[in-house]
Amino acid sequence: MEVIIQPTPNQLTVIASEIIRDALLKKPNLVLGLATGSTPIGLYKALVKMHREENLDFSKVTTFNLDEYIGIPIEHPQSYHTFMSEHFFEYVNIPTENQHIPQNTTDNYEKFCISYEEAIVSAGGIDIQVLGIGTDGHIGFNEAGSSLSSRTRIKTLSSSTLKANAMHFDGQINAVPEMAITMGIGTIMDAKRCLLLASGDAKSGAIAKAVEGPITAMVPASILQMHPKTTFIIDEAAASKLEEIEYYKRSYANMKKLMSQNL
Ligand code: F6R
DSSP: OEEEEESSHHHHHHHHHHHHHHHHHHOTTOEEEEOOSSTTHHHHHHHHHHHHHHOOOOTTOEEEESEEEESSOTTSTTSHHHHHHHHTGGGSOOOGGGEEOOOSSOSOHHHHHHHHHHHHHHTTOOSEEEEOOOTTOOBTTBOTTOOTTOOSEEEEOOHHHHHHHGGGGTTOGGGSOSEEEEOOHHHHHTSSEEEEEEOSGGGHHHHHHHHHSOOBTTBGGGGGGGOTTEEEEEEHHHHTTOSOHHHHHHHHHHHHHHHHHHO
16 A cells, blocks of 8 residues: 655646556556546546647546436436536547446346446456545445445445535535445455545545554445555645654655666
């Protein structure tokens, strides 16, 4: 597990976008796991810029989104389908048939969830999974108490998630859908690499628990301690409750030095 601490949220997006660009240049048919929410917006902007200015080619890329609300149409302004087209899909050349977001209109959720897992496997598995983190430590919509080996399924949102997401629904907590389809924690753990981005003081408690606390279903992101290749890319504010800040900064500086010597 690597922890990269940067002064500002903008620098997180630079690092994350460069990791994705490098991976895409090495593997044009990269399989990306994608998140929504406020955190990855800057990352999508940076990738769109690379597409426009450096001709970064997404034509062979396949994507799988983590989650989607149940109970609002996919055309709803706050659906994750709408979010992904407004922030990313409209501006890059990922073929529509390669874009996967959980379907919230199916009449057979169980069958759909199995087919979502199968589609990930038949695409060759997720190469890079982008993650945000909830203030309660959730990843995807895997709320506290989720099985650490769960697969794609339906979850009810916790009251802290409903409260946090109300800002996207004109502050109306009652307007936030209470249920969602989400990749499971086991599904996320199968990704070859995870990049978890977090910024701001509000995330500092969740980051400290996820990185340095015990592994527990009560803090779903803590399972990432067991993942062979996870990078937490966080700003100073989100890092502020970590105990080993000095160590994380020194390790990252050493790795950067080593990489530059090898080039
Ligand atoms: C959304 C998702 C969620 C968010 C988390 C943080 O696809 O997976 O776990 O990453 O709720 O949301 P923001 O970034 O809005 O703070």
